Amino acid sequence: MRSHLLNDRTAEHYRRSVTDGVERVAARLAATGQPFTGTTVDALAPRVDGIDLDRPLHDTAAALDELEEVYLRDAVYFHHPRYLAHLNCPVVVPAVLAEAVLSAVNSSLDTWDQSTGGTLIERRLVDWTAARIGLGPAADGVFTSGGTQSNLQALLLAREEAKTDAPEKLRILVSEAGHFSVRKAAKLLGLGPGAVIPVPVERDRRMQAVALARELERCRRDGHVPMAVVATAGTTDFGSIDPLPEIAELCDRYGVWLHADAAYGCGLLVSPTRRGLLAGIERADSVTVDYHKSFFQPVSCSALLVRDAATLRHATYHADYLNPRRAVAERIPNQVDKSLQTTRRFDALKLWMTLRVMGADAIGGLFDEVCGLAREGWRLLAGDPRFEVVAEPALSTLVFRHVPAAVTDPAVIDRANLYAREALFASGDAVVAGTTVGGRHHLKFTLLNPETTTADLSAVLDLIAGHAEQYLGESLDRAC
Template sequence: MYRDIHEESHFIDQGNDITDVLYLGNFLSKDSADHYYESVSNITARIKAIFTVADKPFSGILPSELSPDFYCIDLNQPLTSLDSALDELQQIYIKDAVYFHHPKYVAHLNCPVVLPADSHKFRIFTSVVSHFSTQKAAALLGLGYNAVVAVPYDSEFRMDAQALEQSIALCLSQGNIPLAIVATTGTTDFGSIDPLHAISTLAKQYGLWLHVDAAYGCGLLVSSRHEQLLSGIEMADSVTVDYHKSFFQPVSCSAFFVKDKQHFSYLTYHAEYLNPLSASLEGTPNLVNKSIQTTRRFDALKLWLTLRVMGAKQLGLAFEHVVDTALQAYQLMLPNPYFELVHRPVLSTLVFRFMPEQPRGDDDIDRTNAYIRKALFREGHTVIAGTKVNGKQYLKFTFLNPATTLQHLNEIVDAIITEGKNYPTIYNSQS
């Protein structure tokens, strides 16, 4: 039986240290600097040792021969130590990797891309508060920004399913071609999650591709308490995730998933000098066969090591903690007359604004909040974000550090109030 995210507060209060359940040494901070240095030194020493003895660019062991070793690994059972994870990594990857630095490695990679022809009537539907990358993607595809239809949201900043259906109907009546729906699980500002079941029903009804932007909300996948918020994501045709957000990975670390892997074939172009068809038929993997990008870093290694050292459960606990922190901030600020809160947090963001005691109109409130953010940033003790809601200036917390405590929250809130109170004096002195 699933529990609603707001059914219980689940706060980790001041008497319950997060270190009791989560080893914060795995997160980069001043307290883990020595551990980080030792880890990097360990890895560097291992790589040096490998490069020193490498007498050829490749072991000759094919990916198809290595595949069984990967299937024997249970990612749900982390190794807990970096040394163990590195030992395993050396066995399954490093010793049989292609050493492109070797003087006998003489390959070069390049690949063309293709563009659809009849596209001027295509329309993509997404929420008004979805990420701007949908518009950028449409432009890169040659469809233009106007191909994206902004669908109104409801009182909780989720895409309004009824408005979506009306937008699709209007599109058809105008002779245009509905192409896809982009739903969001975790909007950038509000952390809101679109109604996936209702949206997927409409996608199926009208024969549209359903893409889910789970770049932020993907951390819910490893949360035992909140995974139900992603119910319906399994009906998507494709999903994007940013592991460098709620999976706590270094930038960049993202992934694109499709329900039917055959859809990757539309991106495939075989070039004899790069990814010949014969290699694919032999089972040799090449990421260029399912990517617009050609030369790529091994970003998956970051996530692999994290899962092998920490495990999915620890990542889930970390994300649950930052969700709790956002709710804690909400409850702390809600009764305070100096703050106007826009929403109750769903994930780990909170949008709000400081309310002066005697504001001189909406413009004064906007100027005050813009000043607060810049003043705090200039002082360097606290960094908060800013955004606009209905044309008005707001402030925003984005919690993604499990080490943030109630004491930190109190200090941040006090600093915001102090700068907000200081602004009238600053403004008058500049007038």
């Protein structure tokens, strides 16, 4: 029905519908007392499956009522201070406003004739970010869907720059704590299963520069071609930042592309107090940033930056109907010339509005707050005999586990921690993440909400300990 097409004749219908939706979400946010309701797949799936999509409701209010039942009521709300699980941030209001604008206008950022000012805004933000990194006057980049896509494109560029006739000899070196998307990218690029070489890490989960030098030398000796070293500036579990200056020196020495995966740590680019933690990132050939992690932007909002704009040619293809070659000579700025994607949302607008309303220092200040909270949380855990914490935080994550005094069997302790996490999620009182360290199950706080307090952390630790002790007590009763 044409009455639902957004145009000049339906502007008032659009205003009423969006206002109704915004009011529903605002009411839900205001009434949310815990991050999750504790619903299960078995409880929720029948409600979703029972909806007949071939029988529309023909009423926006009714559709929103239904949405309350199947989504809004049981969503996991990242804005709640006891959501402590994954790298999901609460989002800032200017970015949400931008999301509404960009969705309604629906610009596509592949070509100039689909976006006009949107292209210029994205390019300006690419230049701004590259300058914050320190990549130099020849830098360029493009917005992406996230760190996985950025890492894939960076490694594509590195592979092409390696200029080898023996792709089976190509190697990528990344720390043991690096992101899994590096292995995924290697597979998508047609590299063999042994193409990714894991480099050992120190106790603080930073790449060992000495081990990297050893692996680079081994590649040379064995006739392999190291096409890229991936240095991580903020690992997912520990927030650890690899020794960027030392890695850059080795890459220079061996003539290897250096990619810095700063998907998590990019918030340091605007930090008033912690920018020095990224010293050396300016020497990278390419950098991944995820604004939707530590810049408090809605998903998706990410970018790949490169030191040399010319390297982006490896992602360039021309189509007569879209970006013909003559457009380059005519200096028409088509972003599809740099991107793995064709149709692409105007996600850059979210960052633009955030910078124009809040400013970079305000964003960095929020990230500083959560990094400071992680330090307080580490002291809390280190002083609590019920827990052991693995490493001091570099950014805003804490990996730890409950260690009952009366139990020594590591497998039993593993099960108690796993049970505690699942029971906590089922209760809806808080959400924490899990991971493994040395083959043993651990829990993880990922702190990205400045509204979270040490009192929240302490309360969640009490809940975890209570669930773990309940499991151990029931296990003992069963054994008797």
